[in-house]
Each structure stands twice: as C-alpha cells, then as structure tokens.
Amino acid sequence: MKILVCIKQVPDMESKFKVADSGKWYTTADLAWRMNEYDEYGVEQAVQVKEQIKDADITVLSIGSGQVKETMKKALAMGCDRGIHIQDETAFDKEPYQIAGIIAEYAKDKNFDLIFTGMQSQDRGSAQVGILVGEILDIPSVSTIVEFAYNEGDVDVSRELEGGIKAKMTVKLPAVFTCQLGLNTPRYPTLPNIMKAKKKELLTVAVADLLHVNARLVTEKMFLPEKKAGGVILEGEIAELADRLIAILKEKSTVLA
C-alpha cells in the first residue's frame, strides 16, 4: 500500500501577526512555525494504517521554502518513510487550486492508495486542497473525517457534519481523506525515531516542474478584523446580576424568545 500525506508548515497561532507591506499576506518576522494541526492527524492516521497492515510506504509531501523541511522531519520522526519537499519560495501566494494542482501533478502516476490532508490549514483555512486533489485525480474524497478504520481494501469512516451529526460511510480506495480534530491523538516522536528520521530520504523538487495549472482566485487584501466594542462586565449582587443578564439577553438576543 502506498500512502501520501500532505502537510503544511504554518505559524503558531499564538504568534503576533502583522499584515505585510504587500497587504496580501502576513509578515514572517517573529513567527514560530509548526505543522498544521489537522495535518498532524493525517500523519498519525497514515502511521496507524502502516502499523496495522505492516506492508505500507508513507510519503510525506510539503510545499514551501527550505524551512518547511524542519516540519517534514517531524512527520518522518512520527513514522513517515520518505519526504517530498516541493521547493517554492512563494507558496503562501498560491491559491488552493494551484496547491492542489501541484499535489495532484506529483501524485498522478504514483498510484497512491490513500491520500491524507488536513481538513484545512490554520493560516489560510480554505478547506479546499484535499477535495480538489481528489477531483483532479478523479478519485473519491471524504472531508472532515473523525473516525477511520481500514479493512481489507475498504475504509470505514465517520465524517463530522454540522450540529454534531456524524455520517458513516464505506469508501473504496484509492481515495482522499481530509482530517478533522478528534480523529486521533498524534504521537510524540520517540528519540530513536527522531534519529532515524535524519537518515530518511527527503527529496526536493522545484515547484515549476509540477505547477501546470493557473490561479483561479486572487487575494485582494488581508487585514485585521476591526475592533468592535468590548464586552460588558457586570458587577454586584448575584440576584441583581441575574436579572440584569436576563434583561440584556431579552433585549439583544433571541435565546429567550
């Protein structure tokens, strides 16, 4: 079995973000970088499948500058077998269709049985890449999976729907899965695996070799949300507080209607 896991290196969400001079993305000064949270679930799921069926080979793919290799090493330490780094200094500028195009171009002749991506990235948050990869490769895709079980060629998954409802389905492979919080708990890499990861194959490919689609979306502007009025802090006796709270809820919301 061949498995592809697509991961993205994103800034830690606790960082202080500033809009870049271009007005279209954030500056990278003072940011700490890590693996996109949802992609970690993808890596973990791939490794769990390999642990289950033994005979599997996991490729981890990431697009970006040389810096993303640091994050790829974590995926290799978690248990991926090899890495494909698609060198692209302006990956942040590419819209989801282009990113999906690059991944699909790489994957099209590799016969991957399973492709995992995150449900969305923590920085751009388009939630499109995984599904677009499935479309371009013309294979099924299932988004926001929270349960995954591999049985002899089929996969039983649950996907999260609105309002806490889950949908169960069985999928024939090959297929793409985008991973949601709750799917699993990503492992902490062990030291021997960190050591081994240093010796694993990590190939770099120029993005120009794989980018054959044109952008369909253009980013117009990036800005911080406008500051709105702050919250209201109520102080006083509990009974009185409750009355005031009810009054506010009646006046400004529909929860008591």
Next chain:
Amino acid sequence: MEVSREIYWNVGHGLWTLFPMYLLTIVSIFVLVSASRKRIRLYQQGLPLHRSDQIGRRVWETFKNVVLQKKVVQATAPGIFHGLFFWCFLFLLVGTALIVAQADFTDLFFGIKFLKGTFYKMFSIILDVTGLVAIIALGLLFLWRYLFRWQGREDHGQYLVMHGLMMAILLTGFVIEGSRMAVTEIGTPLAQWSPVGNLIAQSIAWLDEDGLRLVHKSTWWLHFALVAGFIALIPYTKFRHILTTSSNSFFSDLGLKGKLTSLDLEDEDKETFGANAVKDMTWKDIFDTDACTSCERCQDRCPAYATGKPLSPMKLISQLGEAARNNPEANLIDVLSHDVLWSCTTCRACQEICPASIEHVSKIVELRRSMVLMEGEFPGEEVMAAMEQAEVNGNPFGIGYAGRGDWASELGVPTLAEGSDFDVLYFVGCYSSFDKRNIRVAKSFVELCKAAGVKVGILGKEEKCCGEPMRKMGNEYLYQSLAAENIEKIMSYGVQHIVTTCPHCFNTLNKDYQDLGLTGIEIEHHTVFLEKLLASGKLLIEAAPLSCTYHDSCYLGRHNDIYDAPRAILEKAGVTLVEMDKNRAEGFCCSAGGGRILAEEKLGERMNIKRVEMAAALGREVLVSNCPFCLTMFEDGVKGAEVEDKLRPKDIAEVLVERLC
C-alpha cells in the same frame, strides 16, 4: 602482680577448644564470603559507573556516616538508639579483637600480654558498660519497632530473629562474665571494674563452683555459636546492611548535588535511552537496593506519599531490588507502575535524609527517560501539549515567543541583542516572563537592581525555557535542544554573571548546563545576589515589620543548600519569621518540581494545599517563597485551602521592594 584475667579461663586453650572454635569461625566466614560473592553478581548486572575516584573524600564520607553515624542520628529517636547500639557494638568488637590478638597471637607467639594493669581495668569497665548500653539501646530499638512503628512493616520474622540473636549474644556475654567472676573475681577489688558482671556474679554466687563452671563453659560455647551464626546470617538478612550500607557511603555520589547524567544524543549507534530493565540501571542503582535498611525515613518525608499518591521511595527501592534478584528481565516501568514514577516531584527529601546514601531521584528520572524517549509517553495529554508548546515557542504555555521580553518594556530593561552595557544577565525564565503573577516578581527584582545601581540585561525573545521541567520529566532531547540554544546565546554575548529568580533555572544553568558547555560564568539565585547587595550596602532598604513564614523551595534548599541567605534578607527587612515545622532540609514540596508543574495533580490530595495549610496554621500574614513554581502553587493553594484573605503568598523580592528607601 598486675591485675588481669585468664583468657580462655575454664574453656581451656588446647586443641579441643581451638579446633572447633576456629572451624566454626572459618565456616561462618566462608558462608559470609561465598554468599556475598553471589550477591555481587546481582550488582554486576548493572552498567558500569565510576565510583572509586577521590579516595580520600570517600574514606572521610564513610568515616562520618559509619563510625560517627552522622546521617543515622539525624532522625533523633531511632537514630540515637541505632547510634548507641552501633558504637557499643563497635567497642565490643574491638574488645573481642584485642582478646583474640593477645591470646592467639602476641601471647602465643611472643609471650606478650597487654590486657593487664590499668589498661585491663579500662578495658574491663568499658566493655562492661558498653554491653549494658547496647542491651538498653537494643531494647529501645525493639520497642520503637514493635510498639510505635509496627504499622506497614514487613518481614517481622526476620527482624525478630535479628533482634533476638543480638540480644542473646549480649546476654550470654554477661552470663559468661558473671559466672567467671563468681568463681575468680567476686569480692576482689578488680570486680568493681566490671559492675554489671559483678552484679550477675553475685546473683548466681549461690551455685557451687562446679555448677558455675558448667554454666560458664556451656554459655561460652553457646555465645560463640551465636556469634558464628550472626556472621553467617549477615548476607541472608538485613544484617547485610552492616556491609552494604557502609560501602554505599563510600560509593556515594560526590558530584554536584542532584546533577543528572547527560545522555549522549549524538551517538547514532545508540538505540535505547533511559532505563526500563535492570540491565539499563547502573551497578550502584542495584547496590542501593541492598544498602536500604527499610528505615522509612524517605517514605516519612516524601510529599507524594504524604498526599496519598502511589509513590513510596522506600518501596520503589525494594521493588527494584526484588526485580534485580528474581526477575531481571522484567519491564521495570510496569513493575514499579507508571503512576508511581510520574508522582515524583524530584524534591530530594528522600535522598537528603537517607542514611544509606541511596540515590532515588536519578533512578526515577532514568526510568522516565525511557517512557518519554522510547515510548513518547507522558503522565497526561497536558504534559505532551506543554512539551510541544516548548518545542515551538520555547515556553510550556505556548505563548508566542516574540513576546517573552514584553513584561520588561515599560521598565526599560535592555535586551543583550540591543548591545547596551550590562552588569548581569537576568535569566528570567518562563513564569516570570509570561505569568502575570510572576511578572510582578521579575519587575520587583529589576527595581531592586536599579536601586542598587546594577545594570540588568535580558535575552528577551532570544531566551528559551531552561528545559528543567522537561528534563525532570525525562525529555532529555527537548531539554538538550533548549539548553543548546540558550547556551549559544549566553556565550555569544560574553556574559560573565547570570542571576535568576527561579531556583529551577538557577540549578539547571549552574549545574546541568556545564555538561553542555556553559562554564566559567558566575550564576546566582536572586536571594543570594540580593543578600550580597544588602550586605555590601549597595542596596538600601528600610526595615519594616511583617509577620511571615518562609518556604524553602526544594531546588534552592535541598538541591543547593541555600537556607541562610533568604533568612538573612528577611531579617534585614525587619520581618518576624516564624518557621514551619517542615523547614530547611525538611521543607515540604509545593508539588511543582520534577516537571509536575506541567502536569495536573490527579491522584491523592493536593500537595500545595497541604503546604499552604501548614503555613496558615501559624497565623502569619505572608507566606514568603523564592520560586515561581512555589508562588504559583501557593496562589492556587490559598484558594484551595480557603485562606485567601488570611495568607498572602509573596516572593522574597516583593518583600524587599516594598522596603526600598
């Protein structure tokens, strides 16, 4: 003629005496040696560890702890009894050796007798009195064990035999003396030099001489057989501590207090890290288990044990020994249990009090290393999250690293990267950088430095967590990566002097970082630094009264023996300090050491509440501490103990800053 006595009186000195006597001696010593050799093979299962350097210091340590019983008598009640018994035992042993030396050597071969005259009188009275004191001490030890400390003890049979045998040896000794004196000495002036023997002689003087001689001879042989039995029993009973505990004192850790061994993470051939089986421990770790006398002092002081957690340091050592003897292939982590190993706060109370020089903490960390580095296992998801946060942002809170120096901006503290002149580097640590409550401590410290004319610089966003909690949790890899980054920065700025407000940072930078290349820099905790500024007159304060109690953090106290500097500061500050029962080396951990600051306390009672209750019981206004972890736990603890309005936790720097002139 000079006074003396006939050695071998009544038993004779012919072949019929000497042959069985020496045969019995040789057999008992043979049993002792062969069983000990077998036992040594147990220790050889462990990894090598060099513990025979600095012979002079080791001999001195051994002398202090064995001959002077220094650590033994620290726990007063049973310690003094043991000390008395030991010293008497030692005198009796020396006395017996003198008899053997004269009768079977100097007199036999050279006709020299030295047990005579005044020397004999002294010899006689000393042995007579020490025999009595030994009986009393043994009786007290017996009462202590069987009246006061019966609960939870195991192996009653073995201890009864041991107590009984010792008592029988002492009593038969007096019967021998008494029956001999009843025939040869009673009524002579010499008899008063053996008062106890004399008393016994008088009480059995009604027997005729034949009877006395029969009693004497049979008791002599019984006494001899008992002693031979004692020697042979040493390797099979807790009597072995006579050899192992003394040797362990010789083999004790002479390195920096509490410094852990650094793992070589560059070694690419290494496939296992930490310990999960007996073979991964050092020989000293296994030897420790035999040196343990089960005195329970560690357990009595273990804060985890005291708050109902599954850890007992004593039990851990005995289970380790049990595994080394009977089940060396077993997975030690499963044998000891994961919860036991995660419960330790590395407070060192066990190790500090242990009279047998056992090293508990390093074993626990070594086993944790295996869990973390080999299995990726942590005591809870919150701990794993904190580790990941520290990897990304250099602090366990996961707050953006770039804001690490923000607290200092309004105070105008420069970062070293700005290139301004500085006297000391203030290594702030994660809590004082990011935690609101502890930022107040950092600000107080900076204000004090300013008042004293000391120019302080910080690393700001270039500083990372010192890695201490991670290291104690077993995550040596993360610790070393964080440490390497800090060391590189510190060295690149040519820093000469570092001050920390956190004893964990202090201990780590001062000791642990040495292995990774941070050397030749003066590193101080702020209590010591501020005390010097006060003493030199650079820092001027106005004393003002405050009623408080002071908590010795484990890492300033037991790990670094800094007890006086903070107390001196408080005295100069005009503070009336009332000590808690558990103070100085007996201080009770706040719960946050050993990386437990990253973990939720899910088992047993809350340790911090327990400590706050000890402080609150004194009815003081303020609980002074010297550590951000302690302060954090106490701020939480005063709420848990519902004494928020009565007891305020404060750092010692905050007490001082309120008194600036």
